[in-house]
Structures are given as structure tokens and as C-alpha cells.
Amino acid sequence: MLFGKARVTLDVEEIYRRYGPFVMRRCQQMLQDEAQAREATQDVFVQVLRRQDTLHDQGLGGLLYRMATNLCMNRLRSRRRRPHEPAGALLDRIADSTSESSRSEARDLLDRALEHAPDSTAVIAVLHLHDGLTLEQTAKLVGMSVSGIRHRLRALKATLEELRTHV
Amino acid sequence: MSDPIPRVLIELLALGELDPEEAQRVRLQLGDDLERELQAIARSNAELLARYPHASDRTVAPTRRGKVFYLVTSVAVAATLLAGVGIVRLLREAPPSPLDSGLALRDELPQTGAIRHKGQPVLLVFRPESRDPLRDGDRVEAGQLLQLSYNAAGASHGVIVSIDGRGNATLHLPATPEGDTTLQSGEHRLDHAFELDDAPRFERFFFVTANADLDAGKVYEAATQLTHEPEPTASALGLPEGWKQTSLLLLK
Numbered sequence: 138m139l140f141g142k143a144r145v146t147l148d149v150e151e152i153y154r155r156y157g158p159f160v161m162r163r164c165q166q167m168l169q170d171e172a173q174a175r176e177a178t179q180d181v182f183v184q185v186l187r188r189q190d191t192l193h194d195q196g197l198g199g200l201l202y203r204m205a206t207n208l209c210m211n212r213l214r215s216r217r218r219r220p221h222e223p224a225g226a227l228l229d230r231i232a233d234s235t236s237e238s239s240r241s242e243a244r245d246l247l248d249r250a251l252e253h254a255p256d257s258t259a260v261i262a263v264l265h266l267h268d269g270l271t272l273e274q275t276a277k278l279v280g281m282s283v284s285g286i287r288h289r290l291r292a293l294k295a296t297l298e299e300l301r302t303h304v
Numbered sequence: 305m306s307d308p309i310p311r312v313l314i315e316l317l318a319l320g321e322l323d324p325e326e327a328q329r330v331r332l333q334l335g336d337d338l339e340r341e342l343q344a345i346a347r348s349n350a351e352l353l354a355r356y357p358h359a360s361d362r363t364v365a366p367t368r369r370g371k372v373f374y375l376v377t378s379v380a381v382a383a384t385l386l387a388g389v390g391i392v393r394l395l396r397e398a399p400p401s402p403l404d405s406g407l408a409l410r411d412e413l414p415q416t417g418a419i420r421h422k423g424q425p426v427l428l429v430f431r432p433e434s435r436d437p438l439r440d441g442d443r444v445e446a447g448q449l450l451q452l453s454y455n456a457a458g459a460s461h462g463v464i465v466s467i468d469g470r471g472n473a474t475l476h477l478p479a480t481p482e483g484d485t486t487l488q489s490g491e492h493r494l495d496h497a498f499e500l501d502d503a504p505r506f507e508r509f510f511f512v513t514a515n516a517d518l519d520a521g522k523v524y525e526a527a528t529q530l531t532h533e534p535e536p537t538a539s540a541l542g543l544p545e546g547w548k549q550t551s552l553l554l555l556k
Contacts, residue, residue: 153359158345158352159315166311175356182359198321202312203480255473257480269310274326278312280482285521292528296472 149186156197157182160205167209177208199278206260258289265290309333318345427464427511428453429552432497444554446502452476452494452509456487459513459548463523464494467536469505469556473527474498476509481521487513500556506537507554514547523547 160181164174181204185192192200257279264275265286276283313330316322318341322330331338428437430451437453444450452464454477463485464477477494478484500507512523526541533539541549 149359154353156319157356157359158349159319161352161356162315162348163312178356179360186359196321198316198319202315255475257475264312268312269307270312274310274313277323277326279480281521285481288525288528296470299471 149182152185152197153182156201159198160201163202163205164209167206168212173212177205177212180208181205199280203260203279206263207256210256210259210263258293261286261289262293314341315345318342425457425459425462425511425513425548425550426455427509427550427552428455429509429554438552438554440553442554444500444507444556446500446556448500449497450500451497453492454487454494454511455491456489456513458489458515459487460515461485461518462487462511462513463518463520464509464511465523465527466507466509467527467531468501468503468507470503471531472503473524473531475520475524478520481519481524483520485518485520503556505556507556508537509552509554510541510549511551512541512543512547512549518547 157178161174161178164177164181165171168174168177181201184204185197185201261275261279261281264270264278265272270278272283272286276286279286281289309330313322313326314334317327317330334341430437430453432449432451438444438450454462454464456462462477463475466474466476468474475481476498510523510527512518523541523543526543530536530539530541537553540551543549
């Protein structure tokens with residue numbers, strides 16, 4: 138059997154009814170394309186389906202938000218590899234809404250994060266720099282300490298600085 | 305003038321999933337707009353659920369980087385999926401999806417490395433097209449896909465992390481520092497491969513194991529620390545006592 142699971146511990150459709158629109162709005166916000174947002178939303182719930190033995194059906198908002206963010210980032214990354222698709226504009230839109238850096242710095246940061254950072258670090262960068270969450274709020278949402286978040290962002294910026302010096 | 309409230313906080317407030325202190329802060333900041341925001345979310349929820357009433361009209365199991373095994377189903381079949389009924393698999397090309405952890409293939413692992421390393425936790429790194437695991441010191445190139453597997457050899461928990469010649473550390477298992485570190489028994493292939501970037505000189509993988517829960521964040525931090533050491537290709541990770549580690553060095 139493909140999944141090897143006969144035991145159902147979560148009602149995915151019930152979870153979808155509770156969280157689906159929330160996830161869809163997040164995907165739409167990042168991808169700016171309803172069809173792709175729908176696909177990304179489905180991908181999120183397929184992951185839920187596959188992880189159902191280890192998830193609880195309450196308090197999933199933060200986890201689903203992170204999953205949606207990461208999946209959308211992957212889609213944006215994929216677009217960047219296909220020049221005929223306007224991923225640059227999409228990344229610009231993300232960068233434009235940042236509140237902590239200049240537009241060019243933010244765009245550069247996000248762009249490099251997509252290329253070089255671990256997925257979780259890239260998600261942290263988006264939550265903090267694009268979504269406008271404070272370090273504390275970001276830490277809560279990803280389940281890390283504030284110092285851990287600072288460390289990741291510092292490491293990311295250090296990587297960028299290093300990359301810039303090699304351009 | 306205060307900063308705008310992050311959208312996600314309003315969404316989590318509507319879901320009732322903000323802690324009381326944060327929820328109160330958001331309510332105060334929204335003030336008179338609170339009710340309007342919550343009603344807008346409720347309206348949007350209704351509209352989206354009317355347009356897309358089910359979680360999926362196809363169910364997909366992304367797996368290795370560069371390739372995705374699609375499980376093509378109808379909504380009705382998706383329901384049977386929940387009951388564990390078999391599904392047709394179709395192979396097609398698709399973009400990578402590194403966060404698709406938990407979407408495991410059940411392919412059989414090549415046996416070569418597992419037999420060779422029987423009795424101790426072992427990390428195996430394959431080129432997807434090969435059944436032979438890479439060996440310490442083997443050459444790899446940017447753009448190459450690598451598939452990670454492990455044999456827990458009885459260890460209950462583990463973390464896989466890598467460092468590269470650019471000084472980056474990458475967490476492979478679990479997907480996030482707060483993720484579950486429980487290992488599968490016996491041989492187990494990770495559910496995603498990854499593409500090597502153009503970091504110079506080397507990629508070094510570590511498999512850290514223990515018979516109690518591990519803090520993946522600590523392993524990641526140790527790996528990050530190691531990138532600053534004079535000999536990142538030879539030194540061990542600085543880990544708490546009792547955590548075992550094995551590594552595989554690939555050269556570029």
C-alpha cells in the first residue's frame with residue numbers, strides 16, 4: 138500500500154473547512170495568482186493528509202501558515218528559473234511591502250534568501266521582513282527563540298554580505 | 305502612527321489562535337476596525353469554501369527534487385485515500401518542494417551501504433540515478449541531485465544536517481528546528497532530494513543520533529559553528545554528551 142496507513146486520526150476535510158480559506162488567502166497574497174494559490178493550498182492539505190498521524194486538529198494556524206509560506210516560496214523560486222514567467226515582479230511586490238529595509242535591500246535580501254538560505258531561514262525572513270512580524274511574533278510562529286531568529290537573520294545577512302563582495 | 309498590524313495576526317485572531325496577550329494587543333490596535341476585519345474574513349471564508357469546497361480535487365505526493373509523483377484522484381477518491389485505499393501513480397516533472405517532508409516514498413533502499421554499515425547508525429547519500437551510495441571523498445558538482453537515506457540501527461532519534469564550503473549549514477531532517485526527530489526503524493529514505501548549489505570545495509553531511517529526543521536546533525547551531533572553525537571538513541560537531549555523530553564528506 139502506498140501510504141501504509143489504515144488509521145485515520147484527523148479529518149482533513151474538517152481541517153480544510155476551518156483553515157482552508159486562511160491558507161488560500163496566504164497563498165494568493167504571495168503568488169498573486171488564484172489558480173496557483175489553489176494549487177499551493179491543495180499541496181498544503183496534502184501535506185496535512187500525509188502527516189495526520191502526528192498532527193493535532195487544533196492550533197494548526199501557525200503551522201499551516203509556515204507550510205503555505207514555504208510552498209509559495211518554492212513556487213516563486215521555480216518561477217525564477219523560468220524566465221518567461223514574471224517572478225521578478227512577484228518578488229518585487231513582496232519586497233515592496235517590507236517595513237524594515239529599503240526596497241532594493243529587501244528585494245536583494247529576499248532574492249538571495251530564496252537562492253542560498255535554508256528553507257526555514259527564508260520563511261523566517263519573509264515572516265519578519267515582508268509580513269511585518271516582530272522578532273518575538275516570528276519566534277512564536279515558528280516555535281523558536283528570539284535569539285534563534287536573530288541568529289538566523291544575522292547569518293542570512295552575513296551570507297548576503299559575503300555574496301555581495303563576490304559579485 | 306503605529307505600524308500596520310501584520311495580516312497573519314488578524315487571521316489568527318479570527319481563528320482564535322492568538323495567545324490572550326497578543327489577541328488583546330491586536331484588538332486594541334484594530335479598535336473600531338476589529339468587527340469590520342472579522343466580518344470581512346468571515347465573508348471571504350464563505351466565498352472561498354463555496355468556490356473550493358474540498359481540500360483537494362487532486363492529491364499529490366511530491367517527493368524527490370525535480371520529480372513529483374502525482375496521485376491523480378478525484379475528490380471522491382481523495383476520500384478513499386483517507387481510508388488507505390491504493391492510488392494510481394503517474395510520474396511527471398515538477399518543481400522542487402523541500403517542505404514536502406512527511407510525503408514519503410516507499411521505494412526500497414539500495415542495500416549496498418546498509419549491509420556495509422550494519423550495526424551503527426549510518427547516513428547514505430545517493431545520486432538518484434545510482435544504487436551505490438557515495439563514499440567519503442567522492443566528487444560531486446553543482447546542480448547535481450542528491451538523495452539522503454539513513455539506517456537508524458536502533459537509534460530512536462536523529463538529525464541530518466550539512467555544511468558547505470561557503471559556510472552555510474542546512475537542516476535536512478527534520479525540516480525545521482522544532483520538527484520531530486523520531487527516526488524510522490531500519491533503512492529509510494528521506495522524502496525529498498535536493499540540488500547542490502555552487503558552494504565551493506565541499507559538502508559535508510552529519511547524521512546525529514541518540515536514544516532520546518534531540519534538539520535539532522542545537523545540531524543546526526553546532527553545524528553553523530563548525531563552519532567558522534579552521535577545519536570544517538575534519539572537525540566534529542560540538543554536541544552534548546551521549547549524542548553520536550557520523551559524517552560524510554563530498555568534495556567539489
